[in-house]
Amino acid sequence: MPGEFELIQRFFHQPTSHTELGAGDDAALIRPRPGMQLAISTDMLVEGRHFFAGADPFLLGWKAAAVNISDMAAMGAEPRWITLAIALPAADEAWIDLLARGFRDCCEAYVVDWVGGDTTRGPLNLCPTIFGELPAGEAIRRDGARHGDDIWISGWPGMAALGLAHLRDGLELVSGWQESCVERLHRPMPRVALGIKLRGLASAMLDVSDGMLGDLSHILERSGVGAVLEETSLPIAPLLAACRRTEHAMSALLSGGDDYELLFTVPREQRGQIEALARKLELPLHRIGRILDKPGLWLQRGNGVAESVEALGFDHFGAS
């Protein structure tokens, strides 16, 4: 009766630090701290769509955890528990051991308890579900952006897209930058500390998984507002250094996914606090535009002229 996958389930029995009952029963048992809300999210990863066939299992495990942890960062929640359901075409113990190590390493880096999951035979599919805590009422949603708010983005958006274009399409990258871009693609570092610090400051937030413009438009739609981005404020310098082609750099920046940086809006009175936060976290935070009261999304060029983004068509790296 016990099959090959039962053996593999053992990889899922991980030590936990803040869980009442981990893997091995019909359900895991957790106990949120008093006064806390729970944030819940699930992101499924499919071969050929979210990762290459033949992907390194360690990196794949890391990424599966990271993209889910990033959803917690995007709410201002503290990631606390995670499950992993997985369909595998065959029971390859060495492969799943590496996958489990990557997943666990990412969980440990963010102090997330891996509390169980499911294993079955089928086309390769990873489905983590993540649970985070945050004080009730303090979640940073997508619908709170208001006219006049500054628009901010964290870190180095676009590098993962250059890494993907390098691996998939042979885009040439300057030596030294190549590794950095591929590393960002393979091993995203969710901005959990930043997300938590932005509670009470940011009016709206999400993590950039599909591209800055597309994800920003989610905030605009949900908040019923528009926005203008200032071209001269965009953090394009590292991308230009990496690929030396303005068009590619701009597309990666505006339409590239997979960086899992945080995109957020903040009332302009808090500008100083965001700048102080950047210094404290040693993480660049770029003020790239502002929220408008009328719907639409514009890019203000260096010459002062604002063009509608829809007409620009930055979709080279867009989600297909």
Added chain:
Amino acid sequence: MPGEFELIQRFFHQPTSHTELGAGDDAALIRPRPGMQLAISTDMLVEGRHFFAGADPFLLGWKAAAVNISDMAAMGAEPRWITLAIALPAADEAWIDLLARGFRDCCEAYVVDWVGGDTTRGPLNLCPTIFGELPAGEAIRRDGARHGDDIWISGWPGMAALGLAHLRDGLELVSGWQESCVERLHRPMPRVALGIKLRGLASAMLDVSDGMLGDLSHILERSGVGAVLEETSLPIAPLLAACRRTEHAMSALLSGGDDYELLFTVPREQRGQIEALARKLELPLHRIGRILDKPGLWLQRGNGVAESVEALGFDHFGAS
């Protein structure tokens, strides 16, 4: 930028009754009631393994919710919230509308809020994750069975296995029973009310998804005990009526999965309370054996002789 699957995401935006923020943001927000533990479980369903290719999408949606809700029943938890991540080979709106209806109908039947999920392109895969509440410390785990406890099973175990054998292998079933068996396979009814009532009574419990013997052995292993089942106490009558072949009926009963009945152990002093509970819930509860202090699993035949189950090989309907 918005793709066909974004359209489909709209099916996932379901009204909720006890959720602070449902689908559409980076995470759903829930707030467990004070003093409650959360039970978490995830069960992935893959085409060709958990359901036939070409399965009815409404029934598939129902079953995806039901098997996850059943994991809550198996802990004595009240199912409260559920997510659904889904990979689809194509964006067939009519198909997913029916799937969503089946999933939602099952959720509504059990007062579970569907709080979000994920949609992506890939080989068909459904991955719900379920969250239930229960008073802290009252979960019914697998490791609490003790020497002398009675072993109980709810309902009509084995009927789903006969339904599966009928559909897959052409096993002939008596007219009238055929529909009942297929219905049990397609539309399992998790025993949530029973699970909750068994808090403080059952010493160990799980839901039978892989077959009674295999699942019982999980309780025995985790509890460090053995068991004997009494052949004359097994609820085989409806199975015999349905298929009229003792061997098939016995295999379906002991090794058939998919019924999602509850298998549980109770100290024998509580026997009267379990019988009263059966009357109250109008649900047959069968006392089928008892827990032994020595490891192993035996079947006591009508003639009083106990045979080791391992030697019997009831695996016709076992999970492959």
